[in-house]
Every structure is written in structure tokens, then in C-alpha cells.
Amino acid sequence: MSKLGDKLNFNVMKNSASETRSLSQAIPPRSGVTFNPQQVIEFEIPGNRPFEFLDVNNNLKIKLPVTCDNAGDILDRCGACGFVNKWEFIQNGVVISSLPRANVLITALSDFQMSKEYKTSAGRLLEGMEGDYLRGEIVTAAERIYYLSCLGCDLAMTTPHRMLYLGSSGPITIRLTLESAAVALVGAGSYAVNRPELLIQSTFLPKDTMDQLSQFVKSYSVLCNSYDHMSAVIPQGTTNSHIKLSFAKASLERVLFTIRPSSHTTGAAKFSLGSRCTGNLSSYQLEVAGVDYPQTAIKVEGSGADSLYHVLQADNVASNYGHGVQGLMNSFTPSGTAGVSPGPQTQKSNPYIVVGAAADGSSAGATAEAAGGTASNIGTFVGAVNLESSLVTSQNSPLYSGVNTKNGVDVYFKCEWGAGVIAGGVTIDFFALSTELVHLDEATNLWVKKN
Numbered sequence: 001m002s003k004l005g006d007k008l009n010f011n012v013m014k015n016s017a018s019e020t021r022s023l024s025q026a027i028p029p030r031s032g033v034t035f036n037p038q039q040v041i042e043f044e045i046p047g048n049r050p051f052e053f054l055d056v057n058n059n060l061k062i063k064l065p066v067t068c069d070n071a072g073d074i075l076d077r078c079g080a081c082g083f084v085n086k087w088e089f090i091q092n093g094v095v096i097s098s099l100p101r102a103n104v105l106i107t108a109l110s111d112f113q114m115s116k117e118y119k120t121s122a123g124r125l126l127e128g129m130e131g132d133y134l135r136g137e138i139v140t141a142a143e144r145i146y147y148l149s150c151l152g153c154d155l156a157m158t159t160p161h162r163m164l165y166l167g168s169s170g171p172i173t174i175r176l177t178l179e180s181a182a183v184a185l186v187g188a189g190s191y192a193v194n195r196p197e198l199l200i201q202s203t204f205l206p207k208d209t210m211d212q213l214s215q216f217v218k219s220y221s222v223l224c225n226s227y228d229h230m231s232a233v234i235p236q237g238t239t240n241s242h243i244k245l246s247f248a249k250a251s252l253e254r255v256l257f258t259i260r261p262s263s264h265t266t267g268a269a270k271f272s273l274g275s276r277c278t279g280n281l282s283s284y285q286l287e288v289a290g291v292d293y294p295q296t297a298i299k300v301e302g303s304g305a306d307s308l309y310h311v312l313q314a315d316n317v318a319s320n321y322g323h324g325v326q327g328l329m330n331s332f333t334p335s336g337t338a339g340v341s342p343g344p345q346t347q348k349s350n351p352y353i354v355v356g357a358a359a360d361g362s363s364a365g366a367t368a369e370a371a372g373g374t375a376s377n378i379g380t381f382v383g384a385v386n387l388e389s390s391l392v393t394s395q396n397s398p399l400y401s402g403v404n405t406k407n408g409v410d411v412y413f414k415c416e417w418g419a420g421v422i423a424g425g426v427t428i429d430f431f432a433l434s435t436e437l438v439h440l441d442e443a444t445n446l447w448v449k450k451n
Contacts, residue, residue, distance in 0.1 A: 019206050023052065026063075027198040035193040037184070038085075041176040043198035047091075050167035051210050052202045057156040059201040062148040062176070068139040070189020074364075075136025076273040077327065078107040079128035080146035082136070082184045083191070086177035087153050092170050096438060096449050097154035100229045103179060105431050106151050107273045108258050108382045111327035112311065119327075134274065134327075134351065134378045135364035139185070143194070150174070154438065154449070157225035165220045166202060169445040174198065182268040186362075221439035225253075226451070228432045233262060234279070238421040243413040245286075249434035249451050252411070253388040253402035254314040255286060256431045259381060263424045264361045275361025277354050277379035279426035282418035286385045289409045293385055297414075300383070304353035307383050314384035328352045328380045354379030356422050402434060406451075 029035075031042040043062075045054065054060065064080060076082045082103045089097040099105070114123065120131035126147045128137040150156045155164055181190040205213065232243050245255070259279045264270040283297040299306040308325070312318040329352060358377065365376035389401040405411050413430065436451045 019209055021204040021206075022201055023204050024201045025199070027200065029196055029198075033195055035178060035196070037178050037181045037190060039178055041178065041193065041196055043174045043176075044171040045164075045166070045174065045198070045200065047166060047168050047171040049202075051205050051207070052166040053163040053205070054166055054200055054202045055163050056150065056153075057158075057161065060150060060156075061199045062150070062174075063197040063199055064146045064148055065143050065194050065196065066146060066191050067143045067194060068141065068185065068189050068191045070185075070187055071139065071141040073139050073185040073187030073189045074271075075128050075139065075185065076103075076107060076271050077129065077134055077136050078103055078110050078273060079123065079130075079136040080148060081106045081110075081127060081151065082273050083146075083179055083193070084148065084176050085179040085183075086175075087150055088173075088175040088177075089153060089155055090173045090175060091168070091447050094446065094448065096172065096447055097224075097226065099152050099227055101231070101429055101431075102152055103184070103273050104258060104260075104429050105227060105229070105256075108256065108276075108431075109152070111274075111380055111382065112315065112325040114327065115324070116326045133364060134376045134380070135186075135271065139189075147199075152227050154224040154226045154436065158222045159225055159435070160223075162222040163203065165440065167445075168440055168447055172447070180266070182266055183272040186269065186271055188268060219439065219442065221437060224436050224438050226434050226436045228434065229429065231427055231429045233425060233427050234417075234421050235425045236421050236423050238417055240416050241413070243428075245411040245413055245430055245432070247411050247430075247432040247434070248406045248409070249402070249432065249436075250404055250406055251402035251435040251451075252288075252405045252432060253435060254384055254386050254433045255413070256311075256314065256382065256384045256433065257413070258429050259383075259426050260429070261359060261361065261422065261424055262427045265427050267361075270361040271364070271378055272361075274380070275359065275378050276381050277356070277359030277422070277426075278381050279422050280355055280418045280420060281381075281383075282416045284383060284385075284413065284415035286387070287410075287412040287414055288387070288403055288405060292414075293387055293403075297416075298383070298385070300353070300381075302353070303350060304381070307381075308352065310386065311382060311384045314386035314388075316388075328382070351376055351378060351380045353381065 029041050035041050087099045087102050119129040123129035130136050258276050260276055264275040265272050278300050281300045283299050285297045286293045298310050317323045359379040360377040363377050387403045438449050441448045
């Protein structure tokens with residue numbers, strides 16, 4: 001007899017319902033009212049609520065009212081995410097999640113993980129993005145309200161997805177360190193954040209429902225994807241580098257890196273977050289405990305196919321034909337001239353592989369009208385090395401699947417710079433993705449993080 005499918009198994013069904021309620025809160029900052037560049041905004045996710053759970057990924061937003069004092073300044077292509085340099089989640093002095101250079105990472109990830117459709121719709125209205133163009137929105141002098149998610153933070157990247165239990169013994173502090181105006185904006189102006197709010201919608205379980213849950217849940221433990229950061233400055237003329245990376249992880253899964261001309265990283269007239277280039281990089285690989293990953297160095301040459309393949313492989317989309325990398329490949333933006341509509345893009349360049357002085361990082365380009373048009377001088381290069389097992393991925397399995405780099409295991413980034421690092425030198429930002437365990441300690445009833 002053939003085995004019948006679930007659709008014909010009438011003995012399996014939902015036979016009961018559990019009562020739940022949604023509770024919405026708007027929480028003001030505990031550290032002030034008005035905030036200027038490089039200051040810290042602190043919110044508190046409430047604790048001591050043993051019947052509540054919070055979906056950090058979907059039901060936590062930061063309402064960020066921003067006023068710029070110089071109309072015409074431009075956001076980088078990560079939009080309002082560029083205003084936040086660092087995200088931290090802290091409980092009772094213990095750091096649960098810390099992501100420095102968050103805006104650099106989100107700019108890179110948005111280039112090959114966010115769709116053009118999102119950027120031109122919800123991303124444009126909520127976060128100040130501008131579709132597939134290599135810039136964000138042009139700001140006005142009026143107050144603009146943005147809504148930010150805690151992208152790249154551990155508690156928003158649980159795997160498989162889990163809600164945060166709010167019954168621990170104390171609140172969790174969310175600490176946002178604002179970016180300098182010269183980095184967050186392209187232009188001569190500054191900005192201020194006035195009366196931001198933390199918006200959460202928690203799920204409340206009545207006692208009977210909570211009792212049912214407690215029968216199955218013996219401890220609150222979640223696996224999280226976690227990003228760590230370190231950077232290195234490479235002087236001009238360097239022809240090869242051997243950089244030690246301080247990533248000691250039980251499960252190091254991939255290392256993503258960006259290269260920015262050092263003069264752009266704090267330049268008020270530059271797209272400081274998204275102005276990336278190869279810096280004349282010609283090949284790279286990781287060395288872990290004396291073993292090269294991959295065994296053959298990744299080449300950075302021609303159209304950039306070799307390095308782009310490894311970026312997509314590290315993101316588990318190397319053979320996903322419904323997934324594009326629009327943000328890495330577009331090089332035009334509308335001119336904004338009244339009455340002039342964009343024409344055919346007759347001068348399409350490849351911004352992914354921009355090298356040397358060509359990556360000026362000052363212009364997102366002009367519309368390609370019948371007379372021609374101007375390509376962007378912003379490069380979009382990003383590199384990656386994948387260390388994750390092909391048997392499981394961070395999206396569909398709770399297993400540890402990377403390389404153990406703890407207990408004295410050395411990790412190095414090895415690369416060749418071809419004709420030598422460009423004039424002025426470059427800054428490399430490394431972001432290591434690992435799997436880490438966050439659990440509620442039974443003795444203290446506080447969250448603890450283990451890597």
C-alpha cells in the first residue's frame with residue numbers, strides 16, 4: 001500500500017487554540033531628548049515580564065526623527081542606517097551583542113541582499129534609501145522621520161528564528177552610537193536627532209497558555225548569527241599583506257570585507273560608507289591554523305567574476321537564479337532636473353571592480369540621456385571567504401557548521417596588491433560571521449552569551 005500524504009491524514013489536526021495578546025509600547029530614551037553626532041542614545045527593553053515574548057527581528061523598530069541643517073546633503077545608499085555607527089545590547093553590564101561599524105556592514109549587505117523593489121518602496125519611505133542607485137535620498141531642512149530595524153545584531157538573527165523571552169531579571173539596554181556628520185552625510189551640513197522612540201510589540205501569554213509552553217520549554221537557549229568587526233589600515237605602495245584577525249569563535253562561518261580609500265572614510269564630500277574599491281587588490285584568501293581557505297587564492301581581476309562568486313557562495317545564493325546583486329552593479333542615478341526624465345543608460349560601467357584613483361567616491365553619476373550621461377565614480381567592491389559546511393546553512397539548521405578558531409588557532413588574511421596599494425592607502429573592514437549561543441542562566445535569570 002502506498003503511503004498517503006498529510007493532506008489525507010484526517011487524524012492529524014489542530015484541536016485546540018491558545019489565547020495570546022499583543023502589547024504595543026513606545027519607549028522614550030533614558031539618556032536625553034536631543035542627540036547630536038557621535039552621542040549615545042539608550043533605550044531599555046523591559047525585563048521581569050514572565051509572560052511576554054518579543055520578536056526582535058519583526059516587532060522592534062527605532063523611530064528616528066532627524067533634522068539636517070543643510071538641505072541638499074545626501075545620505076549614503078544604506079539610507080538612515082548610516083546615522084548609527086554602533087549597535088549594542090547590554091544586560092547588567094554584560095554585552096550580549098556589539099556591532100561596531102554597523103553602517104559600513106549594512107551598506108555592504110544591502111548591495112547584495114536587498115532587492116531593488118524593497119529599496120524603491122518601503123526602504124525609500126522608512127529608511128531613506130533610493131532604489132538601486134549608488135546613493136541614498138537627498139535631505140531637506142525639514143524634520144524627516146525614519147524607522148530602523150536592528151539589522152546585523154545577534155538577537156535579530158536567531159537561527160532557527162526564536163522570540164526573545166522578556167522574563168529575565170532585568171531590562172536589556174539598547175545603545176546606539178551616532179555617526180559623525182562627515183561620515184553619515186555627503187555635504188557640509190550636520191544633523192540632530194530629536195525625541196527618538198523604541199517601538200516594540202510583544203506577545204503576552206496568559207497563565208494557562210504559559211503553563212502549556214513551560215511543559216515543553218525547559219530552558220531558554222537560542223543560537224544566533226553574530227558579526228564581529230576589526231579593521232586594518234594599509235599604507236600606499238604595499239604589495240602584499242599578512243594580517244592577523246582576532247576572531248576566536250567556536251563556529252566561524254565566513255569573513256566578509258570591504259576596502260575603502262582611507263581619505264574617504266571621514267571625508268565630508270565623499271560617500272564615506274559606500275565608497276569602496278579594490279585598492280589594486282589582485283588576490284586574497286584566509287589562513288586558519290596553517291591551512292588556506294580556499295586552497296587556491298581568489299582572484300580580483302577582469303570583471304570581478306571570481307571574487308563575486310565567492311561573495312555569493314558565502315551568502316548561500318551562488319546558484320539562486322532569482323537573486324540579483326543590483327546594488328553592486330548599477331552606476332547611474334537620476335539627475336533630478338525638473339521636466340527631464342531618465343533616458344536609456346547608454347554608458348553602463350561596472351562599479352564592482354573600480355580600481356585605483358577611479359574610485360573618487362564623490363558622485364553617484366548622472367542620468368544617461370541621449371547625449372551620453374556620466375557614470376558613477378563610486379566603487380562597490382566587497383569580498384568574502386566562506387568557511388561554512390555545505391551540508392547545512394545558517395538559514396535552515398541549528399547545527400554549528402563553521403570552523404573552530406578558539407584555543408589559540410590563528411586566523412590570517414593574506415593578499416597581494418598587484419601594482420601596490422593606491423595613493424593615500426586603504427582601510428579594510430573585516431566582518432566575521434559566527435554562530436553563538438545566547439541562553440538564560442538558571443542561577444541569575446540573566447542572558448549569557450557563549451561563542
